[in-house]
Amino acid sequence: MATARTANPTSVMGLNKPANGQLKGQPKPANLQSIPSAAAQQPAGPQKGSSIPQSSGGIKFGDDWKKCLQLPPKDTRMKTSDVTSTKGNEFEDYCLKRELLMGIFEMGWEKPSPVQEESIPIALSGRDILARAKNGTGKSGAYLIPLLERIDLKKDHIQAIVMVPTRELALQMSQISIQLSKHLGGVKVMATTGGTNLRDDIMRLDETVHVIIATPGRILDLVKKGVAKVDKTQMMVMDEADKLLSQDFVILIEEIISFLPKDRQILLYSATFPVSVQKFMAKHLKKPYEINLMEELTLKGITQYYAYVTERQKVHCLNTLFSRLQINQSIIFCNSTQRVELLAKKITQLGYSCFYIHAKMMQEYRNRVFHDFRNGLCRNLVCTDLFTRGIDIQAVNVVINFDFPKSAETYLHRIGRSGRFGHLGLAINLITSEDRFNLKGIEEQLVTDIKPIPSSIDKSLYVAEFHSVDPDDDGDTSDKW
Numbered sequence: 001m002a003t004a005r006t007a008n009p010t011s012v013m014g015l016n017k018p019a020n021g022q023l024k025g026q027p028k029p030a031n032l033q034s035i036p037s038a039a040a041q042q043p044a045g046p047q048k049g050s051s052i053p054q055s056s057g058g059i060k061f062g063d064d065w066k067k068c069l070q071l072p073p074k075d076t077r078m079k080t081s082d083v084t085s086t087k088g089n090e091f092e093d094y095c096l097k098r099e100l101l102m103g104i105f106e107m108g109w110e111k112p113s114p115v116q117e118e119s120i121p122i123a124l125s126g127r128d129i130l131a132r133a134k135n136g137t138g139k140s141g142a143y144l145i146p147l148l149e150r151i152d153l154k155k156d157h158i159q160a161i162v163m164v165p166t167r168e169l170a171l172q173m174s175q176i177s178i179q180l181s182k183h184l185g186g187v188k189v190m191a192t193t194g195g196t197n198l199r200d201d202i203m204r205l206d207e208t209v210h211v212i213i214a215t216p217g218r219i220l221d222l223v224k225k226g227v228a229k230v231d232k233t234q235m236m237v238m239d240e241a242d243k244l245l246s247q248d249f250v251i252l253i254e255e256i257i258s259f260l261p262k263d264r265q266i267l268l269y270s271a272t273f274p275v276s277v278q279k280f281m282a283k284h285l286k287k288p289y290e291i292n293l294m295e296e297l298t299l300k301g302i303t304q305y306y307a308y309v310t311e312r313q314k315v316h317c318l319n320t321l322f323s324r325l326q327i328n329q330s331i332i333f334c335n336s337t338q339r340v341e342l343l344a345k346k347i348t349q350l351g352y353s354c355f356y357i358h359a360k361m362m363q364e365y366r367n368r369v370f371h372d373f374r375n376g377l378c379r380n381l382v383c384t385d386l387f388t389r390g391i392d393i394q395a396v397n398v399v400i401n402f403d404f405p406k407s408a409e410t411y412l413h414r415i416g417r418s419g420r421f422g423h424l425g426l427a428i429n430l431i432t433s434e435d436r437f438n439l440k441g442i443e444e445q446l447v448t449d450i451k452p453i454p455s456s457i458d459k460s461l462y463v464a465e466f467h468s469v470d471p472d473d474d475g476d477t478s479d480k481w
Contacts (some may be wrong), residue, residue: 001165065098072108074327089117094124096149102147107179113138118291120146121265129267130281131291139269140176143237148181148236151210158228160235162213163253165243166386167193167363168370170453173239174213187211194218195363202227216244216252216291223259230259241268242409245276257284272409302415305453306429306439314402314430315343319350321400322380324456329373329395331417332382335403341400344382356382385410393417397463399427404435408445424463428453 021125021170027382028306043182089112112120115133122129123146133139147160162177164170174191181187182420188208192201193215201218205227212228222228236257238244257266266285268277309317318332332347334340337358344356355378357369373381374393385405390437415427429450443450 032467036343059083065102069102070106072106087117091148093146094120094145094149096145099150099185099186100145100180102183103180103272104141105120106182107176109141113141114293115139115291116142116145118293119143122289123147123265123267123387128265128285128288129269129291130273130277130285130288131267131269131293132273133269133271133291137293139239140173143267143269144173144177144180145155145241147235147237148177148184148187149179149453151184151187153184153186153210155210155211155232156208157179157232158209158212158230158235159233160211160217161230161233162211162237162239163216163219163240163244163256163447164213164438165215165249167195167215167366168386169239170371171367172216177211177213189213192218193363195366198222216249216256220252220256223256231261232241233260233264235265235267236260237267239269241270241277241280242272242274243270244279250276251278266297270353274409287307302425302427303457304415304427304429304448304450305457306431306450307371307453308436310432311432315346315350317430318400318402322350322352325398325426326459327379328397328463329376329378329393330380330398330400331393331396332380332400332402333405333414334382339403340382340384344445347382349378352380353378354380354382357386358384359386385414397425399425401427401429404429404431404438405442406438408442411442412446426457 091101091109091112096104109403115131115136119129119131119142123143131139131142133142140336143162147162151159162173164173170193174189177187177189181189183280187210189211190201190204190209190444191213192204194217196218198218198221201222202225205222213327223230238253243249266288268281268285268288270277305316334343337360339356340356344354349355355369355373357366357373361369369381372378376395382402399415399417401414402409405414415425429435429439440448
């Protein structure tokens with residue numbers, strides 16, 4: 001469904017609103033750490049020219065193929081036990097294709113995380129999976145690696161579908177899939193979402209497509225038109241399954257499944273599993289293998305504070321946080337699209353660079369904001385809960401709830417935008433008198449402790465320490481992140 005362009009909000013701020021969500025003020029020379037380079041934020045990205053062939057044809061038996069890999073700079077930041085408490089397995093232990101292993105290592109993924117250790121061998125066996133694991137602990141790799149391993153290039157039909165709730169997550173997953181499969185010699189990955197040209201998708205499906213990564217409405221439309229033929233699709237993954245099985249999407253999901261073959265494999269991944277997921281599992285999954293890595297609900301590396309303020313004090317408090325915290329990148333959450341735009345303008349007036357994003361923006365502008373923020377072109381992003389699902393931006397170390405969320409589930413997904421893959425992060429909540437009971441309820445539901453904000457926050461709680469590394473083996477240890 002195409003998104004409508006929002007009308008300009010009130011001009012109280014005295015600024016003209018650009019339609020693309022990119023507001024930039026003059027950055028203040030405060031004690032803020034420079035944003036890492038794009039290479040540091042992306043999980044992968046070649047640094048130099050490579051001699052690696054793009055297909056297996058140039059790799060001969062006995063070659064030391066690892067020496068030819070384009071490895072990103074080694075990540076020497078401390079990681080929490082959420083991702084380090086493993087059985088000690090290696091990716092090579094799963095008998096994966098060498099070309100897929102090359103893509104995995106070039107992503108910077110050195111060893112499987114706990115959810116990947118549990119999930120990859122079971123998914124390769126063809127069994128249904130119900131996996132519950134924290135945000136930012138490697139869920140995407142847990143299903144993309146076995147999915148790509150099982151693609152048969154001799155078959156020219158759609159072999160796997162990955163369902164996601166948002167367009168941004170679809171684009172992110174397709175990029176990761178393309179990077180992982182770049183040495184496999186011809187795996188065709190397609191992202192299709194609402195808000196884009198349907199004709200382009202129809203023309204793309206005239207050619208071979210092995211993997212579709214999609215939002216539910218668009219893929220159902222293509223299936224009903226007979227353009228996306230899924231009667232031979234062997235695997236369907238539902239990422240952020242709790243959202244996909246909410247009232248917004250569940251009817252669409254049920255209809256999509258009706259077009260799949262009866263012997264398909266279904267994989268469900270999420271951080272939270274409400275009753276709707278249990279009902280779906282009982283109806284559609286066959287003896288699923290259950291993975292639960294959620295004994296402790298919130299990420300261990302995220303320190304949580306609250307600041308008790310009035311509504312009128314929020315902007316002043318935010319300004320104080322900007323001047324005192326060492327922010328790589330921050331995401332600031334509001335509860336409505338109008339408040340997102342107004343706050344973004346105010347932050348810009350205060351002199352800080354700021355983008356904003358919400359569901360009512362045109363898709364091309366959402367794509368541009370997401371891409372530019374991920375590449376480090378701006379330090380602060382103001383958004384609605386659109387951005388809480390699965391978005392992985394490694395440089396984000398601070399999340400601020402300008403408006404406190406209503407539910408524990410939303411709170412968990414919001415603060416999970418920092419502290420990605422076991423790294424450190426900081427979550428700060430601006431609490432009014434109306435929020436105090438909600439704060440207590442969320443603490444109890446998540447069995448977590450949200451403390452009053454101190455006058456000074458120890459930087460070691462949320463600023464990663466980087467050690468000297470020599471990724472090029474050239475004797476130069478100055479090329480750290």
